[in-house]
Amino acid sequence: MPNEEITPDPVELDINSLESIEMSGSPSGIVCPECGGVMWERYFGSFRKLECHLGHAFDMASLLEFQAEEIEQRLWSLLRVLRERVSITRQMANSARENNNSSEAQQFEAQAQQALQRAQMMRQVLLVGEVIPAPSSFAIDEASNENEGP
Ligand SMILES: [Zn+2]
Numbered sequence: 001m002p003n004e005e006i007t008p009d010p011v012e013l014d015i016n017s018l019e020s021i022e023m024s025g026s027p028s029g030i031v032c033p034e035c036g037g038v039m040w041e042r043y044f045g046s047f048r049k050l051e052c053h054l055g056h057a058f059d060m061a062s063l064l065e066f067q068a069e070e071i072e073q074r075l076w077s078l079l080r081v082l083r084e085r086v087s088i089t090r091q092m093a094n095s096a097r098e099n100n101n102s103s104e105a106q107q108f109e110a111q112a113q114q115a116l117q118r119a120q121m122m123r124q125v126l127l128v129g130e131v132i133p134a135p136s137s138f139a140i141d142e143a144s145n146e147n148e149g150p
Pocket of ligand 1: 032033034035036037052053054055056
């Protein structure tokens with residue numbers, strides 16, 4: 001592993017590197033996935049290394065790996081929020097139906113359907129890594145919610 005020699009583990013950084021603002025190389029336009037800081041790039045032959053002001057350092061392989069983990073975490077987090085949104089909007093739609101407010105119930109139900117479709121897309125992304133654009137395949141199995149209630 002050639003990167004082990006020149007890529008310091010951020011945890012083992014010398015404190016002096018935290019006090020230095022001087023960066024060698026050039027700004028990469030890529031944000032540090034650890035701290036959000038600008039990363040500077042340097043080339044060692046064909047080997048490209050990115051490092052931020054705090055000393056988080058990445059070669060391309062480790063950066064891609066880090067990004068892949070972050071993407072997956074965010075997708076799961078997004079899926080969780082969407083499922084909560086489905087649940088909350090369904091509850092509000094039911095509550096509106098109980099109060100004989102059918103237009104409000106429809107609005108909440110529409111929001112629930114939208115969140116459900118997005119959640120299904122997120123699940124598909126997580127399962128197979130891509131979204132196949134086929135809106136008709138998003139079977140909304142809980143179609144019974146279309147009635148206006150009591
Ligand atoms: Zn950083």
